[in-house]
Amino acid sequence: MPKPTSKITRTISSEQVLNAFIKVVRKNLPLDLKNTRITADDIIYALAYANIHRLSIESACQELEGAPSGNRLREVLVDALPDRVGMQRMLNRMFRQQLHPSLWKCKHDFNIAIDLTLIPYHGKPYEDKKEIVRGMPKSGTTHFHGYATVSIVRDNRRYVVALHFIEYGEEMADIVRWLIKRLKTLKIRIRRVFLDKGFCSKPVFKVLNQHKLSYITPIPVRGKSGGVRSLFQGKSRKTSYSFNSPKYGPYTVQAVVVKRYSKGRYGRHKSKWFAYAVTGLPAGILPAQVFELYRQRFGIESSYRQMNQVRARTSTRNPVIRLLLVGLAFVLFNLYISLRQNLSSALKRLLQAPKRFWLSLRRLALLLSRAIERLWGSTEVIQLQPCFTLS
Numbered sequence: 001m002p003k004p005t006s007k008i009t010r011t012i013s014s015e016q017v018l019n020a021f022i023k024v025v026r027k028n029l030p031l032d033l034k035n036t037r038i039t040a041d042d043i044i045y046a047l048a049y050a051n052i053h054r055l056s057i058e059s060a061c062q063e064l065e066g067a068p069s070g071n072r073l074r075e076v077l078v079d080a081l082p083d084r085v086g087m088q089r090m091l092n093r094m095f096r097q098q099l100h101p102s103l104w105k106c107k108h109d110f111n112i113a114i115d116l117t118l119i120p121y122h123g124k125p126y127e128d129k130k131e132i133v134r135g136m137p138k139s140g141t142t143h144f145h146g147y148a149t150v151s152i153v154r155d156n157r158r159y160v161v162a163l164h165f166i167e168y169g170e171e172m173a174d175i176v177r178w179l180i181k182r183l184k185t186l187k188i189r190i191r192r193v194f195l196d197k198g199f200c201s202k203p204v205f206k207v208l209n210q211h212k213l214s215y216i217t218p219i220p221v222r223g224k225s226g227g228v229r230s231l232f233q234g235k236s237r238k239t240s241y242s243f244n245s246p247k248y249g250p251y252t253v254q255a256v257v258v259k260r261y262s263k264g265r266y267g268r269h270k271s272k273w274f275a276y277a278v279t280g281l282p283a284g285i286l287p288a289q290v291f292e293l294y295r296q297r298f299g300i301e302s303s304y305r306q307m308n309q310v311r312a313r314t315s316t317r318n319p320v321i322r323l324l325l326v327g328l329a330f331v332l333f334n335l336y337i338s339l340r341q342n343l344s345s346a347l348k349r350l351l352q353a354p355k356r357f358w359l360s361l362r363r364l365a366l367l368l369s370r371a372i373e374r375l376w377g378s379t380e381v382i383q384l385q386p387c388f389t390l391s
Helices: 014-028 040-053 057-063 070-080 084-098 172-185 202-210 227-231 287-294 296-309 319-339 361-376
Strands: 110-120 133-138 141-154 157-166 190-195 215-218 237-245 249-261 271-279
Touching: 014 040, 014 084, 014 319, 014 361, 040 057, 040 070, 040 319, 040 361, 057 070, 070 319, 084 157, 084 319, 110 133, 110 172, 110 296, 141 172, 141 296, 141 319, 157 172, 157 319, 172 190, 172 202, 202 215, 202 249, 202 271, 215 287, 227 237, 227 271, 249 287, 271 287, 287 296, 296 319, 296 361, 319 361
Parallel strands: 110 190, 190 215
Antiparallel strands: 110 141, 133 141, 141 157, 215 271, 237 249, 249 271
16 A cells, blocks of 8 residues: 655645745834835845855845845945844844744753854954954954853744843853853753863853853863863873963863774774763763763754855955844844744645755745845846857
């Protein structure tokens, strides 16, 4: 007896996806437009198209027939936007609105991941030197615009729930404190915190302990001997480790060291050690389980990679516009996460289960692009001189 096939009950149009994006952005991004025929929707369409195709605002306006001038749109946008603090507040309201309503009704504790991304910046600060942070060389510069985020996992879906603009000189502990406070404001209950090794410091641990939070953080390995390397001997085990920071002084944490064997994967045939600072884990948990538990963070961290796939490019020095473009990229990412398990590409062979063909981020971006191109049309390519390849 043949297996029953899944029926496609409804076809989704690209305009519906665009409306879902416009709804959350338009409601939480009030633009004070004066002395212009450019509407708020015009600006959102242009910004969305720039993000989708990773273009600049100028290039996006040139690609679209009915779009206003890129230069004029930027002028109107700069005058209509709030300051950086107001922009951050608006973006965080968008993230909150994108969370499923059932989240506020459940009494579930969530694993959260705190991380930061540095986007290379070439140039001088726009108004204040605090806009630019320093970091290791990347893309020919040591100057960056920094953004910290906190994400949660809900029904195997990872959502960005808060975004924080990092200022020069801002301590990691202050960043963590701000993000945790934001979660408390949203009344999101925290089960465990996963942090990158860059957060491994005494002040951060103190903030987490003040909030009585369970956490797992990799301990950075530096140098060829001494330090945490002294723990890399024997078998995987639980132990303790003392930091001796010249700036913050000594501090002792519970530690878990894990020895993993490559078993020929990735062409490697040797073992590798990992060390984690931990607090609040179950007493009977094994070191190997700590390693697997921390791996959940990498699924959340992939949001940065996907965010960059739908982030507009810009050379502007204005940090508010840069923050807006990064925030809209995360809004697109959250929209994708909320839709991908419920939508599927139309299948050529209907005997295949649609659930095996989740909507991809690129396909979602193409749906939005088609809807905008139907509204404004795309510019034609003109032949200036005869070309034998086009004859």
